[in-house]
Amino acid sequence: MKALKMILVSGLAVSMLAGCGKQQAATSPNATATPTATATAANPVTIKYYNWATGPSIEQINQIIGNFEKKNPNIHVENVQLVNNGNTLDFYKKLDLMAASGESIDVTDFSNVDFVTERAARGVLEPLDEYLKKDNINADNTYFMTPKYDGKVYGLENSSQLWLVAINKDALDAAKLPVPTWGWTWDDFREYAKKMTKGSGDTKQYGAFFHTWGEYANMTAYTELPNPYLKKDQTPVFGDESFKNFFNLRRAMEKDDQSVKLYSDIIGGKLRYDSEFLGGKAAMIPTANFVLNLIKDKTKFPHTFKTVFAPMPVSSKNVEVGTSNLGGGFVSVGKSSKYKKESYEFAKYLTQQLDLIRDLPGLKDVDKDKVLKALVGDKTDLIDVNSLSATLFDKRIKSVYDPSYSTSYSSQLKPVLENGLSKFLLDNLTPEVAQKQMIDDANKIIQQNKK
Template identity: 40%
Template sequence: MNQKGKRKLSIAACLMLTFTLLLSGCGSKTGTDTSAADSGSGGKNEQVTIKYYNWDNADQTPKTDALLKQFEQENPNIKVEHVVLVPGNSQEMLKKLDFLISSGEAVDVVAMPSLGAVNERAARGALAPLNDYYKASNLVPEDEYYVNPKIGDKYYGMQLTNSYQYVLLNKDALDEAGLKVPTYGWTWDDYRDYAKKLTKGEGVDKRYGSYFHTWELYMNAPAQTVMKNPFRYEDGTSNFSDPTYKYFFQLRKDMETVDKSAKPYSDVLAAKLNYRTEFFNGDAAMILSGSFMTPDPGNTEQYPHTFKTAFAPVPLPPKNAEPKDYEGGKYFVGGNHVVMGASSKHKEESFKLMRFMTTVDSDSKMEFSGWKKADNNAVLNRLIGKNSNMYDVDSLKSTLFGEHNQFLEASQVVSTTDSEMMSIEDDGFSKFMLGNTPIEEVQKWMVDEATKVIKEKESK
């Protein structure tokens, strides 16, 4: 080969080598960019590990583990580590979670016990908004969940469970008194009338028409059941001035002292009574409670009784006692939520796990779902079990899933004073029930104390 030919071959070889290096360089750069872009998603083939935090007790942990294993099988590129922060104690779990967040730990998915717990952490930037992920998945939150934690126009959680409130009634006592099972639209005045007619006997053998326990739920039931926030108006001010407080405090006192259809509050406190025992022992014919009691009528081994239990929606406030922010018979609905930490490095995977946890159907699920498209009748059948004869099933289904069921949108009030508000309500209620302080004076004291707490704690 002559010198000219060798030169052409050398140039061709150099060009080929340069082209190869360019391809290699481009490929390397593309790989780096993809890795950086997918640092929150792990890429298509790279397996990532995310953490799911909650407060499961010993009975709940295996059920959650089974669900997470199912998720991993359906999503082989995502491994989930189940972290139980404080077994069986949601409030202590929140304290530990806050410590992890403040220490800079990357937090992926967390179960939250309440809407308030979500709002409080979202407001201080600890949670990631879900808007972009909903949009990418073509999902409208209001079409998916009953309650959507939201601050401004940003969504911060998915409803995991749905907790209803209802009234349990002794069906045998109703039949004996010639009373029908109440339906949607009955009021607290009607409840008082039912309680009078269901009261029977004297002394140790007396059956009261109603039992009210020591929780805030029984101090002002309308505030707890038909208002978005039990202690605040949506403008952030205390709602202790609301007409429902005067009405329900007086109703409670009249049922004890005038009608004698409810066991005295002083006796409930002194004897440290158990609300389940009072109802299933036949000492009270009605009790306001929540859907966590759904399995109890069928559990005759733990709660021995022979009567059938009927169910009714929570009574509504009468015309003279409607809340200031009343929305025409819509109910507050509680439940747990799942949220995504702002510090998560795998947000797409976290969103995928959140959707799975809130929408998956499993025989191990024993709580009603916050997902609107879930088969909650299947959950109900699991909760009732084999002892359906102990239930007035029609009234239970109508109460839980009837056409009347409309739920309030989530409150956007961000509060850090709930524990103080509970204490003020407890003290105010005790002043009225156990003493002779007029209701107007009690209510003014409650408003003044609440306003003071809000200014001191939240104006900083």
């Protein structure tokens, strides 16, 4: 059973991987490292870069690869899409099957820090500390977030995803409200939502929208706790007061204020955050900077209003300004790669190149004007650059995420949070009852992974 767990995709692909339990040697933390070869001008090597890119992103990656190969003629990079539907969960299933079968993995993308640390715990990834040391790079000082397991670095941040609040400027102006700034609270957010709610029936514009992802179940846990699922001692954090407070906020905004749609309607109608906000059905939405590409896509989301941006609210005025949920995309090197040094060189280049900016970089030190120009383009009629700049580039921004809390099963705990809010709202539970159920469910997962 323990061998099988080493190759599971955190509960997402149990049935697909059930027959792979015999491949423990391919994923065990004690597995023998693959011998490393070295590229030379006379003997160039080819490494593979695994990702889930679709559409224009594939060509953008190819451009980045071309630039890298010009500077590193001894390294050829093959752009490999493991899936053609852009679905990251399908991508991880295939990646884990590759690892389980002992197939060589050179460079791979990850969409979440937990997915990096889980595979680091299984021995799938190469620690990068020695490579970084030779380049005199301090990852913590260079990137906003550094995936670590057991004190070692296992990924470099390729893109940063800062959570923020996108607001319909027309709705904001109609309510005669100023653009929120750093330090506003969830109580302020609630008041803004009430004042921007207008109309009724099918034409009603709600003041805000909460999506169904785990981040929306307790946004305070992601912005103000070192880990949204676990304490330092690896016990569930779901008893924290923030869960009670945020659950009660969600219920009050639904039932008392009627400033957000009912959770049951969101689930039943399979409503999406992008169409609700850009369709004018909700005046504001907590999201991350990936929303910029959606705002610019007027073909898919026809709209004329300008979007302004605010930082994520905090639980109280006592919270340090700049604290936020700062996620991102990461690049890692496979333990099984025959060309680890060359793979590291490409991973480093991916995260530090600014010739082609596809998203907010993971680097702390960047030319913000260059980045803003790349992110906004000619869509200044749809995106308020001043509020976006103040939100994305405040020098006080920091993540409270602590990599030492990470486990090999972190992603299995996110559904516990999602289900906890769902039961709280749909079954009309008290926060205390919902929290106890979440703690019990989390403890079962923890115990299963200790066997």
